[in-house]
Amino acid sequence: MASSPSTSDDILDSLKKNVDPTVLSERDAAMRKRVAKQYEKAQNQLRNLVNANSTLPVTISFINIDGAKNTRTGFLRKVLEQTFAESKGPGFTLEDALRELRRDCNTFYKFGIFHPPTLYIDSAGKRDGKTMLKAEISLRELPRFTLKTGTDMGNTEGSGYPEGSGYLSLTYRNMFGGAESLNGYASTGTRTRSAYELNFQAPINANPDLILETSGYASTRSHQYYSSHEEVLRGGKVGVKWGEHETGYTGVWRQITGLAQEASPTIRGDAGDSVKSSLWHAFTRDRRDSHLLPTRGWMVKSESEVAGWGGLGGDVAFWKNEMETQVAAPLGASGVSVSAGLRGGLLYPLCLGVGDNRKPPQPSRINDRFRLGGPTDVRGFKECGLGPRHGNDSVGGDIYMAGGASIYFPLPKVGPEKPLRLQAFVNSGRLVGLQGLAEDSGDVNSSVAGALKELGNGLPSVAAGIGLVYAHPIARFELNFCLPLVKRSGEKGRKGLQLGIGINFR
Amino acid sequence: MASLPIPQFLKTLFDSFPLLTYPANSLPSRCPTFDAVPSLYVFTTSEDAVSGNPSFNPGCLKWQAYMKFNQIEFKTVPSNNHASPTGALPFVISQRRSMSESMELAVVPSNKLAAWIEKHGYSFEGMVGMDSARAEAFLALVNSQLRDAWLYSLYLEPNNSQDLASVLYCGSSVSAVSSFLLRQTKAAARQQLLQAHPGGVLDPRKIYADAGAALQAISTILGNHMWFFGGSNPGLFDASVFAYTHLILTLRWHSEENALLRAVMGHDNLLGHEERIRCEFFREAKTPNLNHWVWEA
Numbered sequence: 122m123a124s125s126p127s128t129s130d131d132i133l134d135s136l137k138k139n140v141d142p143t144v145l146s147e148r149d150a151a152m153r154k155r156v157a158k159q160y161e162k163a164q165n166q167l168r169n170l171v172n173a174n175s176t177l178p179v180t181i182s183f184i185n186i187d188g189a190k191n192t193r194t195g196f197l198r199k200v201l202e203q204t205f206a207e208s209k210g211p212g213f214t215l216e217d218a219l220r221e222l223r224r225d226c227n228t229f230y231k232f233g234i235f236h237p238p239t240l241y242i243d244s245a246g247k248r249d250g251k252t253m254l255k256a257e258i259s260l261r262e263l264p265r266f267t268l269k270t271g272t273d274m275g276n277t278e279g280s281g282y283p284e285g286s287g288y289l290s291l292t293y294r295n296m297f298g299g300a301e302s303l304n305g306y307a308s309t310g311t312r313t314r315s316a317y318e319l320n321f322q323a324p325i326n327a328n329p330d331l332i333l334e335t336s337g338y339a340s341t342r343s344h345q346y347y348s349s350h351e352e353v354l355r356g357g358k359v360g361v362k363w364g365e366h367e368t369g370y371t372g373v374w375r376q377i378t379g380l381a382q383e384a385s386p387t388i389r390g391d392a393g394d395s396v397k398s399s400l401w402h403a404f405t406r407d408r409r410d411s412h413l414l415p416t417r418g419w420m421v422k423s424e425s426e427v428a429g430w431g432g433l434g435g436d437v438a439f440w441k442n443e444m445e446t447q448v449a450a451p452l453g454a455s456g457v458s459v460s461a462g463l464r465g466g467l468l469y470p471l472c473l474g475v476g477d478n479r480k481p482p483q484p485s486r487i488n489d490r491f492r493l494g495g496p497t498d499v500r501g502f503k504e505c506g507l508g509p510r511h512g513n514d515s516v517g518g519d520i521y522m523a524g525g526a527s528i529y530f531p532l533p534k535v536g537p538e539k540p541l542r543l544q545a546f547v548n549s550g551r552l553v554g555l556q557g558l559a560e561d562s563g564d565v566n567s568s569v570a571g572a573l574k575e576l577g578n579g580l581p582s583v584a585a586g587i588g589l590v591y592a593h594p595i596a597r598f599e600l601n602f603c604l605p606l607v608k609r610s611g612e613k614g615r616k617g618l619q620l621g622i623g624i625n626f627r
Numbered sequence: 628m629a630s631l632p633i634p635q636f637l638k639t640l641f642d643s644f645p646l647l648t649y650p651a652n653s654l655p656s657r658c659p660t661f662d663a664v665p666s667l668y669v670f671t672t673s674e675d676a677v678s679g680n681p682s683f684n685p686g687c688l689k690w691q692a693y694m695k696f697n698q699i700e701f702k703t704v705p706s707n708n709h710a711s712p713t714g715a716l717p718f719v720i721s722q723r724r725s726m727s728e729s730m731e732l733a734v735v736p737s738n739k740l741a742a743w744i745e746k747h748g749y750s751f752e753g754m755v756g757m758d759s760a761r762a763e764a765f766l767a768l769v770n771s772q773l774r775d776a777w778l779y780s781l782y783l784e785p786n787n788s789q790d791l792a793s794v795l796y797c798g799s800s801v802s803a804v805s806s807f808l809l810r811q812t813k814a815a816a817r818q819q820l821l822q823a824h825p826g827g828v829l830d831p832r833k834i835y836a837d838a839g840a841a842l843q844a845i846s847t848i849l850g851n852h853m854w855f856f857g858g859s860n861p862g863l864f865d866a867s868v869f870a871y872t873h874l875i876l877t878l879r880w881h882s883e884e885n886a887l888l889r890a891v892m893g894h895d896n897l898l899g900h901e902e903r904i905r906c907e908f909f910r911e912a913k914t915p916n917l918n919h920w921v922w923e924a
Binding site: 372374376377378380382384385386387389390391392393394396398434435436483484485486490508509510511512516517518519552553554555556557558559560563568575579580604605606607608609610611612614616 | 641644645646647648649650651652653654655656657658659661666668673704706707709710711712720732734799800801804808
């Protein structure tokens with residue numbers, strides 16, 4: 122899957138090579154899913170074969186694992202533990218044995234260190250009226266080291282503007298023989314000027330669905346296009362992923378620097394260093410058929426973060442919560458579908474520190490405030506074009522609400538099978554800042570209440586348009602003709618054509 | 628696309644969007660507001676900023692004092708080098724009336740402050756400008772010899788850098804960040820000093836001896852006058868000297884790393900000069916605890 126930087130002008134060609142690592146991993150996941158399906162099919166045939174004997178009482182006498190030369194025996198044993206325990210039970214049948222062994226194979230595969238496993242079962246005689254089974258799981262390890270270089274093309278959070286960057290990534294798989302992996306990543310580009318990350322992941326208790334992750338990173342991101350500064354981050358995080366949940370701790374030193382000559386006083390006021398020390402939790406439940414062009418299903422996402430509160434330390438203290446939902450449904454069998462989404466976020470300042478060092482809630486900094494607007498976000502507005510502005514700079518806000526609805530039509534002659542649609546959309550958003558908070562005084566609750574009231578003051582900023590959507594497997598492309606209908610003075614609307622490229626569309 | 632002729636009615640239709648425009652969003656709480664009083668962005672603590680006390684950085688204090696000499700009303704805002712358009716403090720943000728009568732904010736970096744102060748300040752008769760060759764020569768003494776010794780004693784003397792520079796310039800709630808910043812700051816100071824003292828070796832005795840000689844020369848030129856160069860009011864050179872003498876006299880130097888303090892203490896007329904400016908323009912400023920230092924010396 123390695124590719125090298127290319128000079129080809131053909132955008133689609135270069136896109137094929139310019140794969141974002143997250144997309145790569147999604148593609149890996151898709152492949153794994155496909156293989157797992159085939160595997161399941163084979164097992165189904167086997168099941169038919171043994172169906173007649175499905176209730177045959179059996180016990181698994183031993184499981185031989187083959188081909189896992191770099192994997193610890195203890196780790197393998199842990200995976201099989203439950204199977205052995207169950208097989209000793211009185212009511213254990215051939216069907217149960219197959220189910221258990223299949224589950225084990227699937228578990229091995231999910232660690233991401235093996236090729237799809239193969240399973241053989243044989244009879245090993247009878248004892249105490251039970252058929253003894255011996256199983257052999259044949260594993261083949263993936264290479265321990267993988268080096269990838271190439272060019273990324275992704276969207277930076279909510280921007281929708283293409284980012285060109287070169288990257289280098291080195292993975293050390295199955296580091297200590299327990300499916301641990303160490304990944305080093307370095308990239309350089311136009312928006313993310315530079316990024317380095319060292320990431321270590323390991324399954325907890327040999328459970329592929331419970332992953333411990335720690336990482337350290339340093340990056341420089343440009344926010345010059347909409348708020349005249351760059352942000353340098355140096356930090357680390359440790360987290361646990363289980364199923365749809367992820368939770369952890371982040372400590373990051375942020376530096377607002379490299380201000381443009383015309384930078385507004387708000388940016389100048391926030392320039393310099395701050396440290397965020399926070400606990401966070403994220404939950405995603407995605408039941409959509411595709412996240413790039415959903416035609417059926419729903420998704421909810423929630424992210425919460427508590428920074429600087431109690432003994433967490435750092436320079437900023439707030440509670441931040443964001444919620445997002447999306448629903449999609451087909452209209453009949455014509456290929457026409459609709460989708461709608463709603464999301465919102467709140468930043469609630471908290472007291473910083475404890476005891477005598479406790480400081481009253483401080484108004485938020487530009488690093489922590491929300492941004493809104495852009496071709497993948499609220500269409501018909503420029504990137505970060507919504508919300509409070511100081512001079513030419515978007516300064517962000519503490520509370521936002523945004524929503525939109527689209528209807529998708531398949532193109533005549535192309536048909537609904539191709540991921541190409543005509544869309545008509547209306548979307549809107551509102552981003553406001555908390556008012557009346559000073560460094561040492563101010564009532565946060567009344568300030569939040571005031572901002573919530575302001576959210577409902579008049580119509581939100583609205584834009585509508587029509588356009589073409591193409592869901593390429595690695596990114597979604599939109600070319601829309603947009604008209605802002607309602608806006609706040611100073612907000613940057615985008616009248617006319619707007620191009621959006623990205624992975625996360627709202 | 629621009630060359631396509633667009634029918635007038637389409638253009639009119641197009642221009643009618645957005646259909647509804649509300650007033651602008653209010654800025655979030657932390658965003659600074661500006662009134663008629665200009666803001667001087669300097670290295671200072673938030674408490675000192677409120678009371679208008681001297682900045683702890685000589686480069687900033689010089690302009691702070693000079694603006695006061697010129698009776699310019701202003702407020703000080705705590706800041707750091709990242710905020711400055713030139714990469715170094717101080718700078719001023721002031722309102723100016725633009726052509727359209729709306730208020731516009733202007734950022735004045737330190738290299739344009741002299742001209743800005745001249746334009747906005749109250750001009751005194753008999754205020755000595757900085758254009759004379761003599762003043763230039765003495766200013767060079769302050770900006771090289773005295774500055775080098777200041778950099779050395781604040782950043783490169785081990786105890787001072789730990790107890791003073793780290794607290795003043797590298798304050799962070801996280802000690803790892805503080806020590807990283809301090810390391811960076813010390814390296815920058817060393818680099819600056821090495822430019823003036825090529826050869827890769829810094830000799831503190833020479834640096835302090837040069838500063839002592841410079842102070843001697845400055846003291847001699849002041850003589851028994853109230854202000855430098857016989858002016859009837861303090862000028863930019865007075866501000867430049869005060870910026871160092873005041874800070875040298877008031878910082879809590881480590882007792883074994885206070886060569887600069889001892890050098891200043893040897894010149895009664897410079898002590899008097901510092902006191903005159905402090906009493907007239909910075910009434911709430913810290914006073915040098917001379918007894919303490921005399922006892923230590």
